[in-house]
Amino acid sequence: MKYSANSTALSQANAVFVAVFEDGTLSPSAQQLDTQNKISDLIKSGDISGKIDEITAFRRQNQHIIVVGAGKPGEINERQFKQISQKAFQAVKATSAQTLVNALTEVSIKDRDLYWNVRFGLEAIATESYVFDRFKSKKTDPIKLQNVIFHTDDKQAQLAVQHAVAIASGVKSARDLANCPPNVCNPSYLAAQAKTLEKRTALLTAAVLGEKEMAELGMHAYLGVSQGSKNEAQLAVMTYKNHPNPHAKPIVLVGKGLTFDAGGISLKPAADMDEMKYDMCGAASIFGVMNALVELQLPLNVIGVMAGCENLPDGNAYRPGDILTAMNGLTVEVLNTDAEGRLVLCDTLTYVERFEPECVIDVATLTGACVVALGQHNSGLIATDDALAEQLLQASQQTQDKAWRLPLSEEYQEQLKSPFADLANIGGRWGGAITAGAFLSNFTKKYRWAHLDIAGTAWLQGANKGATGRPVGLLTQFLINQCR
Structure with a gap:
């Protein structure tokens, strides 16, 4: 159309x-x-x-x-x-x-x-x-x-058409990717989409890290989640360069890409487990934003990262009680294998330090606790930088792709203490969306960081079941605002 x-x-x-x-x-x-x-x-x-x-x-x-x-x-x-x-x-x-x-x-x-x-x-x-x-x-x-x-x-209306067409295209590409069944959309398929996008424009290049490269980098938290699956973990990195200053620091967007999450040994209930193909909606939304960015050709440097992985319970799966060593050297006691997204993200957040980013925003269907707190209307926002949080909230308000900022203070770190490791991967029943963000904050010390928990907003249930494409609109508007 x-x-x-x-x-x-x-x-x-x-x-x-x-x-x-x-x-x-x-x-x-x-x-x-x-x-x-x-x-x-x-x-x-x-x-x-x-x-x-x-x-x-x-x-x-x-x-x-x-x-x-x-x-x-x-x-x-x-x-x-x-x-x-x-x-x-x-x-x-x-x-x-x-x-x-x-x-x-x-x-x-x-x-x-x-x-x-x-x-x-x-x-x-x-x-x-x-x-x-x-x-x-x-x-x-x-x-x-x-x-x-x-x-x-009106010229502003013509600009609105240009922006909206690109965003609509990005939302569609995110929805199409997220709606794929997990027997098709596995981590390798996710990475292949990045390579496909690379062919569309000279402004974007794509690289893929497999498990061998991850092991050499010490990404053992990420690999711990993947070891129960026959499908190899894949980390896809899409680098878009169009800033007038080629040395300008990039904005880095990271998406959780659990192409299927059975919960591992801490197995999820059977009811509605089919919807766990949507645990890669964070990665799908980053893919959508990069599609919109290619359409708009914004004068920015942006890196989009899709952290692809599967969390399945086989004889080689990681267990409750295991202690994993993350890429930055911190050790993590696994108390629940279904709190796997933060383990994939913590190593990815360490990995992106090498890009010396202007800021990093990660997007993840991270916690059911966020759905309990905010329902299916607002994404949860956690940030260590107030200015970055305000910019994201502004884009949220502009687009009506709604988000709500949750607190992040030292008290929540207390819930993540472990007697055997530097951190536990869960913080107990209370404030689960916040303790998940607090966990991730331990791996973001070297840059400005914000986290969007889209567990309640990434897909719809019932008769209208399907991916929504959120928060492609919010993030694309955030990037548009950086050009003003």
């Missing part, structure tokens, strides 16, 4: 989105199309109330008119605007229209400008049009709609 911003004549489109408000006001485009009082008559008869989420569709000659209820003028918020955009798109999908003019650009979102109207509208349509049927014998019928034109000539 192609997107653009242009004040194309409304009459030239197969379909049009126009807005009507609760006070009976018609948006300018709705007024223009109301030549025979069709919309006005529907308002007078009570068939159109203008309430949010109300969709009324009718045909005028060869044109589909989708009248969208937009509530009270100037009071609609971001979430509501995305919802009405998606619902309107559902209506147009059922038609034969190939070209849509989206005149919801005339709806004012509270405390937002036209740029965000177009960003949110495009991203909402891209989300609603997502299909993953790669493994189905009968494919989903393709959407007939080919072109979406946002009804404005």
Whole structure:
């Protein structure tokens, strides 16, 4: 599907989105199309109330008119605007229209400008049009709609289209990768995606470390998790260079890539264990961000790292009670083999010191405790640097890819004490999302660091089960902001 911003004549489109408000006001485009009082008559008869989420569709000659209820003028918020955009798109999908003019650009979102109207509208349509049927014998019928034109000539709207298209592409690539079954998407497959991305642009190179290289580096915490699987651990490093100063320090993004997590010897319950293919959503989101970055060609140096691994219980699997030596020399007593993500990440966080980063942000489906604390709406944010945390929270607020900062203080380190090693890999029942972050902080002393726990936000359960692509939007916006 192609997107653009242009004040194309409304009459030239197969379909049009126009807005009507609760006070009976018609948006300018709705007024223009109301030549025979069709919309006005529907308002007078009570068939159109203008309430949010109300969709009324009718045909005028060869044109589909989708009248969208937009509530009270100037009071609609971001979430509501995305919802009405998606619902309107559902209506147009059922038609034969190939070209849509989206005149919801005339709806004012509270405390937002036209740029965000177009960003949110495009991203909402891209989300609603997502299909993953790669493994189905009968494919989903393709959407007939080919072109979406946002009804404005504003330059900021055109910039919004550019940004939103790249982010939507990144979100799709993250979702596609995460939705793959674990018998296809293993650590080697994950690393191969990095190599595929390398072929798209001269701005990015990819390198892969296998278990032999990891052993030589002393990454024994990472390798301890992997030793129960026949599939070798793979650490994929994607290096994007486009900063005007080639020596500028890179921003490093690290993603947990447990392509399947059975919990190891500390085996997970059987119910819903299929969803543990999503334990690589951190890595998938980094892949999505790097895709968006390649599309946008931002003037930055960025390194994306996908830490691929499997956690399975065979005769060679690591055990509760084992003591592992991490790459930085710290020893870790394993109290629960299902707290494996932090063991993979701690060595990866040490490994990226070699890049002398401007900052490091890791993304991981790390703890069920974060889901208990924040539900499925906010990702958990932990940081050792206040300025970095604020930048991420700003990007979160801008994109509505929500995050909430959790505390990090010395008291939480007390919960990680072990009588036999430098650290235990779990800190007990209380504050589990925070003690996991506290554990990781012991391996981030040489740079500014932040951690995003996306265990609650990376995928949906139930009838709509599937990866969400979060936090690709948040992280890409963070990178866009670094260029201003």
